[in-house]
Amino acid sequence: MNRSSLINIFLDSDLVAAGSSDLIFMVSYDSLIDSVKRNYWLILEIIESYFNKKFNFIFITVDEWNICKNDFISNKNDGIKYEYKNLVIEKTNEVFNNNKENEEKIIEHQKDNVIDLFGEVIEFE
Numbered sequence: 001m002n003r004s005s006l007i008n009i010f011l012d013s014d015l016v017a018a019g020s021s022d023l024i025f026m027v028s029y030d031s032l033i034d035s036v037k038r039n040y041w042l043i044l045e046i047i048e049s050y051f052n053k054k055f056n057f058i059f060i061t062v063d064e065w066n067i068c069k070n071d072f073i074s075n076k077n078d079g080i081k082y083e084y085k086n087l088v089i090e091k092t093n094e095v096f097n098n099n100k101e102n103e104e105k106i107i108e109h110q111k112d113n114v115i116d117l118f119g120e121v122i123e124f125e
Helices: 003-011 031-038 040-051 062-077 100-113
Strands: 013-018 022-027 056-061
Touching: 003 013, 003 031, 003 040, 013 062, 022 031, 022 062, 031 040, 031 056, 040 056, 056 062
Parallel strands: 022 056
Antiparallel strands: 013 022
16 A cells, blocks of 8 residues: 555544544544554554654544543543553564454454543544
8 A cells, every 4th residue: 555545544534532642533434444454554654754753543433433432521520530551562474364353353452442542632623
């Protein structure tokens, strides 16, 4: 995939939340998530190049974003405090089977950890 195709991923997504070292992007359609997964390391390079800083990032669907956002707001209103957890993802040469079960596990893991990645969240509208 060339850089212009990767830039289109950003054009078809919205940055909906940002922390000091974390970004959440919302996408309108699921196929974009597949492109992000296939090109994670290139996207990481683009983000680092643009901001001149390393960021953790995640791309989620509109439905996933709405669930996470509403849970976060509800928990904050109930006095629940969030603790920042550092997530380290290492690049390996390991090839994962690209099947539906693995993909669902990855997506479920991402949904479970979105809120854990952020302390204070800034929402953009």
